[in-house]
Amino acid sequence: MQQYYDKLIAKLPKFDNEEFYEVLDRCTEIEVVEKGHRLINFQSLSKKLFVIIEGAVMTDFIARNAEKRTIMFHTEEFCPFFKSYDSFFLHKHSSYEVRAVERTIVAVINFEHFYQYVLSDLEVLQFYTHATEELFMITEQLRNNQLTLTSEEYLEWLYDHFPFIMGRFPAQNIASFMGITPVWLSKLKAKLFS
Numbered sequence: 001m002q003q004y005y006d007k008l009i010a011k012l013p014k015f016d017n018e019e020f021y022e023v024l025d026r027c028t029e030i031e032v033v034e035k036g037h038r039l040i041n042f043q044s045l046s047k048k049l050f051v052i053i054e055g056a057v058m059t060d061f062i063a064r065n066a067e068k069r070t071i072m073f074h075t076e077e078f079c080p081f082f083k084s085y086d087s088f089f090l091h092k093h094s095s096y097e098v099r100a101v102e103r104t105i106v107a108v109i110n111f112e113h114f115y116q117y118v119l120s121d122l123e124v125l126q127f128y129t130h131a132t133e134e135l136f137m138i139t140e141q142l143r144n145n146q147l148t149l150t151s152e153e154y155l156e157w158l159y160d161h162f163p164f165i166m167g168r169f170p171a172q173n174i175a176s177f178m179g180i181t182p183v184w185l186s187k188l189k190a191k192l193f194s
Contacts, residue, residue, distance in 0.1 A: 001030045007053045008107045011080065015123055027114040028107050033100050039108075040098040045091075046084040049111035052076045055104025056168045060097045060176075068097070070176040072139065073165050079135050083111060101169055151180050155188050 005028070009021070030053070033039065040046045042062050050057075052074055059072040059082065074082050084094040088111060118124050145157050155178065158165060165174060175185040 004030045004053050004105050005107070008051055011051065011053075013127055015121075015127075017121055017123065020117070020121060020124055023114060023117045024109070027110040031106050031108050033104050033106065035100055035102050035104075037104075038097060038099045039106065040084045040094055040096055042095070042097045043093040044084070044087065046087045046094055047110070047112040049081065049083045049109040049114065050098075051107040051109065052080040052082075053105040053107060055106070056101050057082070057098050057104060057106075058101055058169060058173055060099075060173075062095060062097060068176075069179075070173040071096075072142075073162075073169055073177070074098075075164065075168065078162070078164065079138060081131055081135065088112075088115075101173075146178065151178060151184065152188050152191065154178060155185070156192060159192070 005025075008028070008030075015021070033055075039050055039057060040048075040059075054076050056073070056075045058070055058074070060068045061071045062068050072079065072082075074080060082098060084096055084098075086092045086096070087094045118128050146154055149157060158174075158178075171185055172182045175182040178185065180188075
């Protein structure tokens with residue numbers, strides 16, 4: 001597992017304070033999960049931060065009427081950090097479910113303890129804030145284009161900007177993410193590539 005921990009360290013900038021690495025080591029476990037494994041369960045109280053080292057997961061939102069909708073995709077290169085924000089910050093049971101769509105190696109960080117350290121180290125806090133803002137900007141970009149483009153235009157935009165999504169995630173979840181049916185997604189793909 002050491003090689004995966006080393007890959008986690010390689011994803012981070014080089015921090016001057018060695019205490020950061022000691023705290024990170026104490027708070028981190030490396031897990032290998034198979035396709036379909038849930039990393040965050042609906043209605044759980046998850047206080048963990050996950051970092052994908054290899055693999056892919058997706059986040060589904062479960063509404064009050066029990067409707068499930070895919071709202072985000074994560075890979076080792078695209079938004080690799082994720083957690084249950086409603087559990088951690090609002091102390092509520094999660095409205096989300098996060099599951100692996102392929103064999104995935106993930107660093108699981110006890111974020112409740114690690115966050116106390118983050119708040120005390122300005123360099124690490126700046127990195128954390130930047131990573132969080134980057135995720136927010138990507139999410140906004142995805143949502144804004146979904147709201148302003150037709151489904152055909154949005155699919156073309158996704159292919160232009162995030163083509164890996166189409167290759168790594170199930171079509172039914174891409175359709176859910178886009179707010180359309182799998183049949184309509186199939187028709188749009190056929191039209192786009194005809």
